Amino acid sequence: MSWGLLFNSLALALPVALATVTVGWLAALFIASSRGGAQLLALVGVIVSLALPPFLVVNAWLGLLGNVGVLKPWLSLDIYSHGGVAWVLTLMLWPLPCLMCLGALKRLTVEMLDAEPGLCGWPLVRSLLLPMTLPALLQSGLIVFALAFNNIAVPAILQVKVFPAQFWVQFSTSYNFELTWQYGWAMAALPLALLLLLRGRVMAWPWESQGVQAEVLRNRLGQALLNLVSVVVCLFVALSVLLPLGHLLLDTRTWTDLLDAVRAGGQAIWNSFWYSAVTATLVPALGLAAVRWTGLRLTWLLFFLPGVLLGVLLIYLLNRPGLGWLYGGPGIVLIALGLRYFALGWEGMRLARASLDADLQNLTDLTGLPWWQRCRHLFLPQAGMAMAATCYVVYLLCLWDTETMILVVPPGGETLALRVFNLLHYGHHAQVNALCLILLMLAVLPLGFWAVFRLFKKKPARD
Known part of the structure; x- marks a missing residue:
């Protein structure tokens, strides 16, 4: 050292x-x-x-x-x-x-x-x-x-x-x-x-x-x-x-190199999107399920640790006989990203739950509503935007992440962020600009879906 x-x-x-x-x-x-x-x-x-x-x-x-x-x-x-x-x-x-x-x-x-x-x-x-x-x-x-x-x-x-x-x-x-x-x-x-x-x-x-x-x-x-x-x-x-x-x-070369970057990085584009989308879905969901466990504040330690240190610990734990299906596939990437950003999902859900109307919470407790009806009738109407914001923050962080997955990414699992990180060491600025533009498009993609959803959402019928 x-x-x-x-x-x-x-x-x-x-x-x-x-x-x-x-x-x-x-x-x-x-x-x-x-x-x-x-x-x-x-x-x-x-x-x-x-x-x-x-x-x-x-x-x-x-x-x-x-x-x-x-x-x-x-x-x-x-x-x-x-x-x-x-x-x-x-x-x-x-x-x-x-x-x-x-x-x-x-x-x-x-x-x-x-x-x-x-x-x-x-x-x-x-x-x-x-x-x-x-x-x-x-x-x-x-x-x-x-x-x-x-x-x-x-x-x-x-x-x-x-x-x-x-x-x-x-x-x-x-x-x-x-x-x-x-x-x-x-x-x-x-x-x-x-x-x-x-x-x-x-x-x-x-x-x-x-x-x-x-x-x-x-x-x-x-x-x-x-x-x-x-x-x-x-x-x-x-x-x-x-x-x-x-x-x-x-930069004109950003646009001239864009199609070539898409052709050359199709798999990386898909990996970036689905790694981020799955993690951004699972992390807040798990955070909501465990929102009452105050001891999970310690998971902030995983967020502030260098991502490579978390990757090394996962290599040490999962590089074992019988775990090749997990260690050599996308599962280890999802575990790494989930552990790194779980604290954000948990904290976001905790703050969202704290904003709920206390009287309505007591009413649902007394009536014994199952968890899915509580989520539909209580949580989503009052804290749906907070949950969506939490998901989006986790999505962005996963999209930009290089440190967490650089040691654990499986063969064929390279993301756009990792490709940019590698290219920047060799000065390929035009290609980096094109890849960054694609990443920004992926970043605004959920916002586009949300806008379309809001546009076509049926308004409640008036009497």
Whole structure:
């Protein structure tokens, strides 16, 4: 085990956490103080930025600052460095602190502002806004720190040596399971510490409260602060959303190589879709079935662990006589993805169940309705959208996933994400753009199905 690489990973995760919470807090303040189209555009930018595949962002910056990048003759910045990795991870992860801080700001009330009517601008931030959002800042900072520390895809593509990536390289060349114990304790210690620190903490989310009117908050912030948060939001939405999508859609080779990419990657396209769709269906269903088991919060450890470590553990457990049908087929991929993202499905179903009307729940308990009728008449009408959102989040994460399945993918089971990950090491940017476009089409496919379903859904007959 390399202690130097361990400290490198810690030194990488710390500035990413600090940068993301700073940008996220300023962006949350902009959204909370905005209204109408500006607020909607900012929220869409935040959500899209969080949902974009990491290799799309990396590929865009390689096209700008790589060895043959467009801006390389004018900018001497080295994207193949710790600074480059930190920059890309910051662009990927800043929406998470933004949403958590926005949830905290939504708890601001008019009474809090009226208690000190003379507080405006930066004094208001120091005395009220920062203290009330400090728990969200700390929580989101810890989460981002863990995600950045255990990220493998971005450092591997940018050829920066970090602790988890070194474990993946060494194990994939030797299949020495002793490396798992040498590296695994350090990679598991951080997520475990994160779970212990966040145990019992209540996280605020934007949809839980309405907050004060945007006009009231704007009047108290002052023009200088409003200008600052506006510039930050515009800059980071442009760099993390518009730039990658523009690099993808405006490149003519993306469209000229699209049909060839479809022909060459038909099986990978199908694998990406059905792996993601099956996992996104099973995980929330299992989470709903086990929603009462509070001990399943520990499954968040599997989410924060590096995916390759989970893959190594599955290889160790399933590479046994008599289990070849499971180890050598798609079953191991579904198990790996299901374990990695089960916590999201379980937590989503727990929050959806908590939003149900308590009186209706008591009524169904008293009448003894079977579970399928409870699901149809109680859960789906009230929490169907939350369940659909949970399924879609799991679907997207499975669609972008490379780390979890890179060691366990069976022959012929390659996905588009794995193909992009491999191509990025060799600089095939046009082919990568075409494959990323196909992935984005797969990503919006469920939304298209949902729109068609809503369009043709029969309206209830009126008397």
